[in-house]
Amino acid sequence: MSTENTGPRNDDPNKLLSENSTSEPTANIYDDVTSQNTASSQDHQVYMEGPTTSGTGGNEPPHTGQPWGNGPSDGAPSHGQPGDISYFGRWQDVLKLCCWNTLWTILTLGIFRFWAKTRMRRYIWSNIVIDGDALEYTGRGLELFLGFVIVTLILVPVILALNFIGSMLPAHLMMLPMIFTYIAVAFLFFVATYRATRYRYSRTFWRGIRARLSGSAFKYALIGFGTSIVTLLSLGLLAPLGFIATTRYQTDNTWIGDTQARFNGTFGAAFKRWLKSWAILVLVVGSVLALCAVASGPSMIWLPIAAGVIAYFGVAFVFLNYNVWLFRYQADCTEMGAIRFSSNLQTSQYINIILRFLGVSLLVVIVIAVLVWVFGGAYVILLSNPTAGLTSQEKGMMILVPAIITLLVIAPALNIAGFTFLVHSMLAADISSMGYQGEITDLHANAEAQNIPRTGEGLAEAFDLGGI
Amino acid sequence: MNFNVTARYFDGKTSAAQNVTVIIDDRDVLIADPDGEICKIARQDLLLCEKPETNRPLRLRRAHDNGMRIVFDAQDASSVADALRHGSPAVAVDEASRKSMTRLISGIVGFTVLVVLTIWLGVPVAVNLVADHYPRQSEIALGKAGREQILFALEQLEDDFAVCTPKNAAHRAVQQIVAQLSSSKPFEYDYDVTFVRSKIPNALALPGGQVLLFSGLLDIMESPEAFTGVLAHEIGHSEKHHGLRNMFSNIAVTQLIRLISGGSAMVPAEFILQQGYTRDMEREADQFAFETMERANIRMTDTAVLFGKLNKTLKDGAHGLDLPEMFSSHPDMEARIAQFENAPSTGTVDINGQDWQALKSACDD
Numbered sequence: 001m002s003t004e005n006t007g008p009r010n011d012d013p014n015k016l017l018s019e020n021s022t023s024e025p026t027a028n029i030y031d032d033v034t035s036q037n038t039a040s041s042q043d044h045q046v047y048m049e050g051p052t053t054s055g056t057g058g059n060e061p062p063h064t065g066q067p068w069g070n071g072p073s074d075g076a077p078s079h080g081q082p083g084d085i086s087y088f089g090r091w092q093d094v095l096k097l098c099c100w101n102t103l104w105t106i107l108t109l110g111i112f113r114f115w116a117k118t119r120m121r122r123y124i125w126s127n128i129v130i131d132g133d134a135l136e137y138t139g140r141g142l143e144l145f146l147g148f149v150i151v152t153l154i155l156v157p158v159i160l161a162l163n164f165i166g167s168m169l170p171a172h173l174m175m176l177p178m179i180f181t182y183i184a185v186a187f188l189f190f191v192a193t194y195r196a197t198r199y200r201y202s203r204t205f206w207r208g209i210r211a212r213l214s215g216s217a218f219k220y221a222l223i224g225f226g227t228s229i230v231t232l233l234s235l236g237l238l239a240p241l242g243f244i245a246t247t248r249y250q251t252d253n254t255w256i257g258d259t260q261a262r263f264n265g266t267f268g269a270a271f272k273r274w275l276k277s278w279a280i281l282v283l284v285v286g287s288v289l290a291l292c293a294v295a296s297g298p299s300m301i302w303l304p305i306a307a308g309v310i311a312y313f314g315v316a317f318v319f320l321n322y323n324v325w326l327f328r329y330q331a332d333c334t335e336m337g338a339i340r341f342s343s344n345l346q347t348s349q350y351i352n353i354i355l356r357f358l359g360v361s362l363l364v365v366i367v368i369a370v371l372v373w374v375f376g377g378a379y380v381i382l383l384s385n386p387t388a389g390l391t392s393q394e395k396g397m398m399i400l401v402p403a404i405i406t407l408l409v410i411a412p413a414l415n416i417a418g419f420t421f422l423v424h425s426m427l428a429a430d431i432s433s434m435g436y437q438g439e440i441t442d443l444h445a446n447a448e449a450q451n452i453p454r455t456g457e458g459l460a461e462a463f464d465l466g467g468i
Numbered sequence: 469m470n471f472n473v474t475a476r477y478f479d480g481k482t483s484a485a486q487n488v489t490v491i492i493d494d495r496d497v498l499i500a501d502p503d504g505e506i507c508k509i510a511r512q513d514l515l516l517c518e519k520p521e522t523n524r525p526l527r528l529r530r531a532h533d534n535g536m537r538i539v540f541d542a543q544d545a546s547s548v549a550d551a552l553r554h555g556s557p558a559v560a561v562d563e564a565s566r567k568s569m570t571r572l573i574s575g576i577v578g579f580t581v582l583v584v585l586t587i588w589l590g591v592p593v594a595v596n597l598v599a600d601h602y603p604r605q606s607e608i609a610l611g612k613a614g615r616e617q618i619l620f621a622l623e624q625l626e627d628d629f630a631v632c633t634p635k636n637a638a639h640r641a642v643q644q645i646v647a648q649l650s651s652s653k654p655f656e657y658d659y660d661v662t663f664v665r666s667k668i669p670n671a672l673a674l675p676g677g678q679v680l681l682f683s684g685l686l687d688i689m690e691s692p693e694a695f696t697g698v699l700a701h702e703i704g705h706s707e708k709h710h711g712l713r714n715m716f717s718n719i720a721v722t723q724l725i726r727l728i729s730g731g732s733a734m735v736p737a738e739f740i741l742q743q744g745y746t747r748d749m750e751r752e753a754d755q756f757a758f759e760t761m762e763r764a765n766i767r768m769t770d771t772a773v774l775f776g777k778l779n780k781t782l783k784d785g786a787h788g789l790d791l792p793e794m795f796s797s798h799p800d801m802e803a804r805i806a807q808f809e810n811a812p813s814t815g816t817v818d819i820n821g822q823d824w825q826a827l828k829s830a831c832d833d
């Protein structure tokens with residue numbers, strides 16, 4: 001395996017990218033095969049166009065230059081460029097899949113969600129293309145379902161016992177089981193996250209080589225929980241500590257075949273960047289509080305509200321900006337064998353995605369509101385008609401049933417919009433922002449079949465961690 | 469029919485690809501390189517890695533995954549997909565063949581039936597077990613705490629709501645009636661009636677002997693015997709631990725449904741289940757009231773008249789949505805009235821007219 005590293009270490013993603021775009025295509029033994037299909041993708045040079053030059057308009061998400069968003073009519077290429085990690089998933093496909101999944105999930109009272117999740121992952125994984133070959137998700141819905149059943153069988157008696165104990169304690173001690181539950185949930189959250197990641201990795205293949213996550217979920221939870229408490233005690237000042245420590249533990253335990261990943265990010269670098277964000281946050285929150293204290297008169301009541309709204313958007317922007325930087329930093333600091341990753345993700349990409357999502361949500365709500373208004377009008381006439389001779393019970397049902405139906409439509413519709421236009425779009429932006437440097441050497445399968453869980457994610461499911 | 473195509477082959481041990489020729493026939497898929505055959509895999513042992521898409525490579529793996537992958541180039545993908553998917557056995561995506569879908573649907577139906585059975589049969593048994601072994605002192609404390617919470621909630625809902633402060637004679641009357649009801653068979657709890665001012669004709673039983681009586685119901689009571697009927701019904705709820713059972717079954721069913729549906733809003737299912745439990749409890753409380761009054765030989769015709777009035781109010785919808793029982797938690801009103809109407813007991817309650825007046829005017833200032 002080659003350990004040669006092309007290009008110097010550099011924390012500036014833009015510099016990395018410019019070097020990358022001129023780098024030689026990696027030599028690989030089946031170049032003759034891949035080159036058949038790369039011709040059509042020459043115009044999709046990811047790093048030549050920055051995302052800031054984007055905005056193609058129309059129905060397509062404005063991610064430019066990216067394979068993502070191109071319809072099949074454009075002759076979507078089947079292979080990305082050497083050195084680039086592409087995402088080919090289309091929001092139309094995701095929307096369709098999401099609608100089907102939601103329909104089946106509702107029809108089966110929620111049980112289908114494990115298979116729904118699996119189908120979505122299979123789609124997403126198969127559209128992440130690295131060096132001409134897509135990832136592959138081999139998980140099964142049944143595995144997720146069994147994991148869930150096992151955890152349920154353990155968790156339900158525990159929840160019932162806690163409720164029982166709680167109701168038996170004297171009033172001033174009633175908080176105890178609740179506090180205990182919150183601490184346990186916070187700790188188990190980390191355990192669940194790590195275990196879920198382990199499952200997903202174990203079901204991820206690239207060129208027939210399985211990925212894997214070693215290490216202990218318990219240790220990860222100790223690190224995560226401990227640093228969370230430190231963050232809390234330091235009023236958020238030491239937040240990067242948790243990110244760096246958990247990311248390092250997870251990345252250093254990430255393998256594909258027998259090739260191990262490395263994370264060389266440092267607390268110092270992340271802290272330097274966070275300190276600025278944190279100072280702004282403290283300043284904003286502090287000034288809003290001060291304003292509230294000063295503007296106590298009834299005529300000034302609008303002032304703290306207006307300031308609060310502005311502060312909210314300011315804080316959201318600072319967080320977003322920091323997290324985008326953190327994503328780039330994480331990519332820059334991650335190595336896999338001879339490969340170094342990079343990312344050119346921009347905050348403006350996320351802002352565009354959020355604005356589009358808000359627009360779509362507004363549209364969904366308006367459409368449903370119009371429907372309710374039209375059909376609801378007929379209902380009101382029927383209800384207020386004394387000759388209809390309805391009992392109060394029947395009237396109650398007539399109000400309740402449409403209300404329930406509306407709820408059953410609104411929540412899934414917003415969920416679908418949220419997944420398609422927020423979660424998936426952000427994921428697409430994340431993945432297609434990434435690239436790598438260095439030569440992909442041959443990977444070898446890990447001989448021992450360790451750390452391959454049989455069932456998946458039960459705990460994460462119980463906590464409703466959601467996501468993908 | 470033989471189908472011949474070139475592909476890349478990954479052996480699952482290294483990520484290096486081999487260029488191979490793949491021959492697809494009716495039963496097997498044969499993989500060969502220039503040196504000869506590499507392997508032959510039966511169609512039923514193969515899976516598509518993902519749903520074929522236009523302009524995308526097509527990938528195959530074994531059902532028993534050993535890392536082996538066959539990747540067809542994008543331009544061959546659709547014809548290869550046709551060859552694999554049509555013909556029997558068809559090669560499909562994992563868990564997506566017709567057979568797996570049938571199995572999945574029947575599995576989900578079976579699991580749903582199992583869960584419903586657990587909720588209908590298992591939960592009441594477990595809940596009764598817990599309620600029967602719940603410490604009495606805790607139940608009494610729970611009832612007192614519950615009364616405070618309900619009073620607080622009612623205060624927010626209704627403007628002219630208030631807790632009434634009746635004369636001592638009213639309490640004396642209540643205790644006299646309780647004593648008479650329990651003369652041949654003592655009750656498990658001491659009973660405490662809280663009178664509240666509210667237009668709603670209602671009464672509530674909380675765990676451990678707490679009873680709430682709304683003045684709306686008090687106003688339409690014609691006699692101490694009618695009051696006794698309502699009180700006996702509420703005492704029935706307490707003696708049978710309905711409050712506790714309700715609470716525990718609520719927790720159990722909510723948690724079960726939340727877990728199964730993945731925390732999504734399944735309020736209707738929960739609502740319906742709760743109705744089922746409540747109906748049974750109302751019948752049980754009625755039965756308790758009937759037996760207790762029969763034992764104490766107190767006439768029940770006045771109670772039947774009261775129930776008749778309640779039934780009418782309910783039908784007229786005078787109180788619309790604010791009646792908690794409106795979704796038929798008091799079942800079969802006609803049968804219920806008939807049962808009390810035809811009761812053989814003829815005796816009366818031993819309280820004097822003054823005490824009854826004090827009780828009746830508990831909420832008059």
Ligand SMILES: [Zn+2]
Nearest residue numbers: 701705750753
């Ligand atoms: Zn009742």
